[in-house]
Amino acid sequence: xxxxxxxxxxxxxxxxxxxxxxxxxxxxxxxxxxxxxxxxxxxxxxxxxxxxxxxxxxxxxxxxxxxxxxxxxxxxxxxxxxxxxxxxxxxxxxxxxxxxxxxxxxxxxxxxxxxxxxxxxxxxxxxxxxxxxxxxxxxxxxxxxxxxxxxxxxxxxxxxxxxxxxxxxxxxxxxxxxxxxxxxxxxxxxxxxxxxxxxxxxxxxxxxxxxxxxxxxxxxxxxxxxxxxxxxxxxxxxxxxxxxxxxxxxxxxxxxxxxxxxxxxxxxxxxxxxxxxxxxxxxxxxxxxxxxxxxxxxxxxxxxxxxxxxxxxxxxxxxxxxxxxxxxxxxxxxx
Amino acid sequence: xxxxxxxxxxxxxxxxxxxxxxxxxxxxxxxxxxxxxxxxxxxxxxxxxxxxxxxxxxxxxxxxxxxxxxxxxxxxxxxxxxxxxxxxxxxxxxxxxxxxxxxxxxxxxxxxxxxxxxxxxxxxxxxxxxxxxxxxxxxxxxxxxxxxxxxxxxxxxxxxxxxxxxxxxxxxxxxxxxxxxxxxxxxxxxxxxxxxxxxxxxxxxxxxxxxxxxxxxxxxxxxxxxxxxxxxxxxxxxxxxxxxxxxxxxxxxxxxxxxxxxxxxxxxxxxxxxxxxxxxxxxxxx
Ligand SMILES: Nc1ncnc2c1ncn2[C@@H]1O[C@H](COP(=O)(O)OP(=O)(O)O)[C@@H](O)[C@H]1O
Ligand SMILES: Nc1ncnc2c1ncn2[C@@H]1O[C@H](COP(=O)(O)OP(=O)(O)O)[C@@H](O)[C@H]1O
Ligand SMILES: [Mg+2]
Ligand SMILES: [Mg+2]
Numbered sequence: 001x002x003x004x005x006x007x008x009x010x011x012x013x014x015x016x017x018x019x020x021x022x023x024x025x026x027x028x029x030x031x032x033x034x035x036x037x038x039x040x041x042x043x044x045x046x047x048x049x050x051x052x053x054x055x056x057x058x059x060x061x062x063x064x065x066x067x068x069x070x071x072x073x074x075x076x077x078x079x080x081x082x083x084x085x086x087x088x089x090x091x092x093x094x095x096x097x098x099x100x101x102x103x104x105x106x107x108x109x110x111x112x113x114x115x116x117x118x119x120x121x122x123x124x125x126x127x128x129x130x131x132x133x134x135x136x137x138x139x140x141x142x143x144x145x146x147x148x149x150x151x152x153x154x155x156x157x158x159x160x161x162x163x164x165x166x167x168x169x170x171x172x173x174x175x176x177x178x179x180x181x182x183x184x185x186x187x188x189x190x191x192x193x194x195x196x197x198x199x200x201x202x203x204x205x206x207x208x209x210x211x212x213x214x215x216x217x218x219x220x221x222x223x224x225x226x227x228x229x230x231x232x233x234x235x236x237x238x239x240x241x242x243x244x245x246x247x248x249x250x251x252x253x254x255x256x257x258x259x260x261x262x263x264x265x266x267x268x269x270x271x272x273x274x275x276x277x278x279x280x281x282x283x284x285x286x287x288x289x290x291x292x293x294x295x296x297x298x299x300x301x302x303x304x305x306x307x308x309x310x311x312x313x314x315x316x317x318x319x320x321x322x323x324x325x326x327x328x329x330x331x332x333x334x335x
Numbered sequence: 336x337x338x339x340x341x342x343x344x345x346x347x348x349x350x351x352x353x354x355x356x357x358x359x360x361x362x363x364x365x366x367x368x369x370x371x372x373x374x375x376x377x378x379x380x381x382x383x384x385x386x387x388x389x390x391x392x393x394x395x396x397x398x399x400x401x402x403x404x405x406x407x408x409x410x411x412x413x414x415x416x417x418x419x420x421x422x423x424x425x426x427x428x429x430x431x432x433x434x435x436x437x438x439x440x441x442x443x444x445x446x447x448x449x450x451x452x453x454x455x456x457x458x459x460x461x462x463x464x465x466x467x468x469x470x471x472x473x474x475x476x477x478x479x480x481x482x483x484x485x486x487x488x489x490x491x492x493x494x495x496x497x498x499x500x501x502x503x504x505x506x507x508x509x510x511x512x513x514x515x516x517x518x519x520x521x522x523x524x525x526x527x528x529x530x531x532x533x534x535x536x537x538x539x540x541x542x543x544x545x546x547x548x549x550x551x552x553x554x555x556x557x558x559x560x561x562x563x564x565x566x567x568x569x570x571x572x573x574x575x576x577x578x579x580x581x582x583x584x585x586x587x588x589x590x591x592x593x594x595x596x597x598x599x600x601x602x603x604x605x606x607x608x609x610x611x612x613x614x615x616x617x618x619x620x621x
Contacts, residue, residue, distance in 0.1 A: 044531040188389040188556065189600040197610055216530045219559075219602040223611050242613075246604060260534045263603045264559040264586045273534035273563075277484075279499065 002034040003074065005210035006056075006177050011069035013055040016062070023283045025051035027234040028069070030310070033177070033227075036203065038211035040225030040242065042218055042257060046280060048234040049214045050100055053181045056212065057095055059086045073176055092123055096175040096208070100182045103162040106154035113150040115169050123173055136172065142205060143168055143198055160191025164198050171208055178208040182215050196224055219263050222246045227316065230254040233280050233291040236310065240317040250319045250328055253292045290321065298323070298331050349416065351550050352401065352434070352518055353377040356410035359396050370396040372574035373410065378567075380517070383544055383551045385561035385582075387597070388571035394554045397571075398522045401552070402436055403427055415517075432461075435516040439523040441503040442495060451490045451498075451506065455479060458513035479509040482546075483539050501532040508539050515547060522554045537564055558597050562586040570594045 009030050015023040025048040033039045041049050051064070058078035060066045071078050073094045078086060091097070099105075106115070116136045120127050127135075137147050149157065149165055157165060163183060171178060180199070184192035202208045213225050221228055221242070228245040230238040230253065238251040249255045256276040262268060278295040281287050287294065289304035296303070303322055312318040313325060321328065359371040371393040378384050386394050399405040401412065403421045412419045414430065421427040446454075455476045459465075464472065477487040483505035495503060504524060511519055521540060525533045541564060543549040555561050561568050562582055569579040570591060578591040589595045607613035 044529045189558075189597060189602075190389070192602075193600045193608065196608070200610060217602070218530065219604050222604050223602040223607045223613060257531060260531050261604065262533070262537075262557075262559045262563045263605075264562045264598050264601060265603050265605050266587055267605075268559065268563050269582070273538065275535040275538070276531060 002036070004032050004072075005035050005074055006031075006033040006212070007070075007072040007075075008032070008056065009070045009072075011052075011055060011071060012067040013051065013060070014065055014067055015051070016065055018063075021284050024286055025234050025283055026055050027286070028310075029236050030069075031229060031236065031239060033210040033212065035209050037227065038203070038213055038225040040221035040228045041212065041214045041231055042216060042221055042228055042245075043231035044216060044257075044280065046283075047231045048283070049216075049231055050181050051234075052231070053097065053099075053179050053212065053214055056177075056179055057086065057097055058090060059083055088123075092119055092170075092173045092175060094175055095177045095179060096170040096173075097179045098167060098170050098181060098183055101186070102170075102183075103154075103159065103166045103186075106162065106166065108153060108155050111151055111153060112165055112169070116150070116172055119169060119172055139168060139172060139207070142207075143201055145198075158191070159187050160194055163187060163191070163195050167195065167198060167202070171202055174207045176209045177212065178202070178210070179212045180214065183213075184220070185215060185217070192220075196220075199224070218246065218257060218261050230257065233286060234283055235291060235320060236318075237292065237321070238317075238319040240315075244315075244317060250317070250325055251292075251321055252296050252298055252328070254319075255332065297335070298328075349380060350377055350413070351380045351415055352552075353413045354401075354410060355413075357397070357400060357407060357412060358409040359393070359400055359405065360408045369574050371400065374571075374574075374576045376569060376576065376579070378518075378550060378552060380550055381544060381548045382567060383541070383553060383565045384567045384569065385553045385555060385565040386569045386571055387555055387558050387561045389556055389597075391573075392571045393574040394556075394571060395522055398436065398520050398552075398554055401520060402434060403430060431516075432514075433516055434518040434520065435511055435514050436520040436522060437504070437507045437511065437524050439526050441500065441507045441527075449495070451493050451495060452476065452487075454495075454506070455509065455513060458510050462514060475513065479512045482512045482542070483509045484535070485509065501528050501536065504528060504536055505539060508536070508543070511543060511549075512547075516549070518550045518552065519543060520552045520554070523556065524553075525560065526556070533560070540564065558586065558594075558601055559603075570597070 010028045011026060012028055013026040015025060017023060029052060031039060043049055054064060056071060058071050058081060066079060078090055113133060113136060117129065117132050120132050136150055140147050145164060145168055154162055184195045215221055225242055228242050229236050230245065230251065232253050238245060238249065238254045245254060246258060249258050259274040276295055281291055287304065289306055290308045293299040293303040308320050308322055310318055310320045354374060354376050356373045357371060358373050361368045361370055388394055400407050421430050456472065459472050459475055480487040480490060485502065485505055525536050528536060540551055544551055553564050565582050568582050568585040570577050570585065570593060572593040578585060578594050585594060589598055
């Protein structure tokens with residue numbers, strides 16, 4: 001049995017806004033990521049992907065609040081740790097988190113090597129500048145990043161190089177889990193591919209041991225991750241292997257997403273794109289029962305009657321819908 | 336195939352917009368940038384044409400020249416077979432009756448203090464509908480809204496910032512529906528929009544061509560989108576057109592190295608990137 005690097009059970013978190021309103025952005029999310037594997041998170045904007053990424057660090061600060069559930073990194077529960085403890089013993093070494101647009105947040109007056117010193121010394125103040133430089137040089141070399149980047153400022157780097165550098169800095173302490181939130185969305189395709197290639201190298205060389213990758217671009221997710229979770233209005237509505245989710249989705253929402261895929265491949269021009277009508281519900285006041293029901297072609301009154309459980313169906317697959325898998329398949333066949 | 340596409344489009348109509356040696360140079364000396372470098376193009380009536388290239392390749396600069404928002408350093412632009420003349424304010428305004436644009440950020444090209452119905456009303460007035468009875472104007476606005484799947488009654492009295500990006504971009508298309516230009520320039524109209532709502536916007540753009548016969552020039556960095564929407568594709572690399580032709584030819588049988596690279600590097604689902612080893616794992620499904 002492969003080791004479980006990240007084990008999340010029924011995690012719920014919320015924002016409390018300035019106006020004292022609760023926004024239930026992550027609702028009872030459960031999943032596992034094994035060593036050497038990656039999980040992709042798909043879903044339209046506002047569904048809670050970034051909030052989940054933030055919540056997974058076990059490090060909560062206003063307006064984000066922990067509600068319930070557990071997060072274990074290789075058997076170590078982190079939701080009960082103090083923020084100080086998380087900062088010292090989890091961030092960087094256990095989990096590396098690359099927020100959306102991280103590459104544009106680099107302080108422009110600082111050389112790249114200084115960021116690396118910050119990361120390493122926060123964890124181990126005894127390391128000298130020389131140790132750190134050697135370590136950085138070595139890591140950059142393995143990752144095919146030019147060593148002279150270390151003495152440059154962020155503004156001197158191209159977008160793609162900046163993003164690869166950010167990832168190299170964040171993972172310098174070889175964390176068990178890398179969480180990357182839309183790391184390549186702002187880049188041209190060639191730079192994007194290089195970023196992804198570097199992430200594969202990190203995994204292959206054991207510098208990261210598992211990954212959560214977030215994007216609303218399904219073809220990208222399909223290329224990058226082993227498994228895919230489809231998120232809708234704060235909940236996981238389907239999980240499975242990348243192949244299953246893309247080519248054989250179960251949940252009506254996942255199926256809708258897969259119908260929006262546009263790639264430069266034969267067949268694209270003949271496909272009928274099917275947009276999902278309507279907009280997601282407001283997370284301040286999520287509807288009872290299925291959150292997708294009001295946009296679902298196949299919904300019936302029961303869908304809104306009571307909470308819908310997440311059913312697991314073996315082979316790592318699961319979905320959140322009152323209909324059985326067979327029933328859905330049948331409905332799709334006639335759709 | 337290319338011949339066939341071209342023959343078909345000629346059958347549909349003649350040239351509506353073309354250019355010879357069109358060039359734009361910014362700055363001088365060390366700061367000199369050739370943003371658009373001697374490009375030739377021929378866009379035909381009722382065609383959907385894509386201009387594809389990475390960021391910085393000169394797409395927006397070309398769009399601005401075509402719209403007359405920035406000067407042309409060298410070369411000529413022809414509109415409806417005639418050399419374009421926008422030398423006076425009046426001529427420019429006449430030109431804009433025939434050619435309009437929507438941009439990446441729908442909120443940017445927009446007066447945020449203007450209520451939504453005022454925006455649509457302006458379009459009717461611009462088309463010479465000023466004297467129409469109020470009832471007729473409301474009818475026209477409602478029709479435009481329904482064309483893009485928005486409800487007019489829900490929009491009246493709202494401000495643009497009360498809409499989502501997708502709704503706002505649809506409103507911009509409703510505007511175009513009312514203005515009825517013969518050519519629409521769409522510069523990255525879906526790149527700030529979620530992959531999930533993208534299909535809706537694309538379909539609405541395509542309906543402008545289908546229902547009104549509008550020529551659509553679709554500018555994008557996404558070669559997959561270009562393939563999905565267009566009859567003809569122009570590939571732009573560092574200010575130059577490196578390849579053009581029918582969509583199937585350019586995308587499925589690319590000739591230029593640059594086009595080949597773009598297609599290789601874009602994530603696909605039937606031919607995943609080689610280094611991901613995904614091919615081996617997908618055998619069951621493909
Ligand atoms: N700082 C915040 N305060 C209150 N609500 C927030 C905050 N950040 C995000 N939200 C809300 O939480 C929900 C999930 O947002 P987010 O996690 O950013 O989604 P995604 O990354 O999938 O686009 C949205 O409804 C969003 O409006
Ligand atoms: N107003 C300007 N002044 C100077 N250089 C500009 C200006 N606008 C664009 N450029 C330069 O022209 C080139 C093409 O830019 P642009 O047309 O915006 O490309 P794209 O739309 O394909 O991303 C870039 O190198 C850009 O820096
Ligand atoms: Mg996000
Ligand atoms: Mg541009």
